[in-house]
Amino acid sequence: MQALYAQLLVGLINGSFYALLSLGLAVIFGMLNIINFAHGALYMMGAFCAYFLLNIAGIGYWPALIIAPIAVGIFGMILERTMLQWLAGLDHLYGLLLTFGLALIIQGIFQNYFGSSGLPYAIPSELQGGMNLGFMFLPIYRGWVVVFSLVVCLATWFLIEKTRLGANLRAATENPTLVRAFGINVPRMITLTYGLGVGLAALAGVLSAPINQVRPLMGADLIIVVFAVVVIGGMGSIMGSIITGFALGVIEGLTKYFYPEASNTVVFVLMVLVLLLKPAGLTGRAA
């Protein structure tokens, strides 16, 4: 039973990353109509940013949790202003191709300087150790990751679905011209939205740094799983991304316990099943 609970916890943690990443993808897709292939690379940049902060500037985990998403978010906004905005109005496949190219560039540069092996990042001292819950041993950091990312996901959901800013954002997604006529600076909103989505990816990167090692390709394989998550959940709703992300992480964890051979493929197999039964995805609107 111990092993089952441990795998469930690992599943929840992976689910947190899936949720944070697919949430960012959904936010970006909503405003820019672009599937951000560079999302995995930006997630990796978040982790590296935390690593640099610690090893060069001596800045620890807690400030990095704020600084890294902002820094990578600004980098993302520069990308949006200099490149992505020129694709507005074109077929959105071009956005996919452009961000794929960006991902190659970013990952290639990091691979040149850091190879493919992982760099360690220590768990902050406040979160070291674990708790005995009676039925299982809970490493505190892992519990923290699950709770913290859940809070961030819900905060993002609240921001977009329940605030005035979010209302403007959703309106601009529906009809940018009309929203512009109300005196809202839509291009700036798009840039900030991209920054927000990228920031969420970088935040996931910082969270994962102490668990998984910091590697240039850490986001490359993850992003394909996240794409499968997105196909399963559909990108129709913010809440859908969050729930699907966590749920698939848990299913993956359960598979690892009951039938480990399939743990790498279970998300893709689920994607196939969902496509056969419900092509629009679980929460998605028909594309």
Add this chain to the structure above:
Amino acid sequence: MSALTDDTLPVTPRAMRDEMLMFAAMAVLLGVVPLTGIYPFFVMQALCFALLACAFNLLIGYGGLLSFGHAMFLGTAGYCSAHALKVWGVTPELGIVIGTAGAAALSVVTGFISIRRQGIYFAMITLALSQLLYFIYLQAPFTHGEDGIQGIPQGYLFGIFNLSKPTVLYYVVLAGFLGGFLLIYRTINSPFGEVLKAIRENEPRAISLGYKTDQYKLLAFILSGTIAGFAGSLKVFVAQNASLTDVHWTMSGEIVLMTLVGGLGTVFGPVVGAFVIIAMQQYLAGFGQWVTVIQGVIFVACVLTFRRGIIGEIAHYFRRSL
């Protein structure tokens, strides 16, 4: 939303004549390669990728479907051929048939699943399916995991042509490439190809005209996957191995890049693009990981400034269809 490819010129007798001339020039140029000092293995490898890119282009350039998982056909056909040749000891022609049939079967299944969604979802689904296959091949015993299938015997094609002689192998690969190319060319200029273009331009309109667009897209997907598999089978004889790199999604990205550089939706673009990218990898190999960065820069540059690709720009300049 604008169409993926430039508004293609109508197929006039002049356009057909241009393309035929271009084809003849290409066939002659490629035919004399063994007489020059060019390294034949480089050209053979480029020819396999050129056919692969042409097959991919059939789908995106004429059907508007961006498949980000075309490496799965290359890899699957490669593994099927390699296993049949090495373990079962079949003849080369049977090895090619088995590999191509494997890719065809895979394209039926994956096509049936992926055409249920369009646009970027289609791209993500094909990518996810190819990653699913990657993990299966990583664990399956017959692929030998990370090692791949090595040392594949080349044998005698039809019992006559000795494939271990580079010149003979070269002409066999060239014949395979030209045959596949003509099949694709014939397809895009057929009524079927016209319907495909209509679907690319405006799918709801094609549906309202009474076409079962899903069936057309599925057929195009199967055709594309099968030809891509054929290219993968030929590549087994050139490289004499089948490995995981052929199934990995970075390979799918390279196929997209080749087509994009040469020109999406042009007849000859993928061929030129494949040669450019393979040459680049060959001659820039010393730069190590920087090659990835350079490829990324080319991707970005193509999408931002150079969307028609090399052949697309030339054709646009001369107002010709190539």
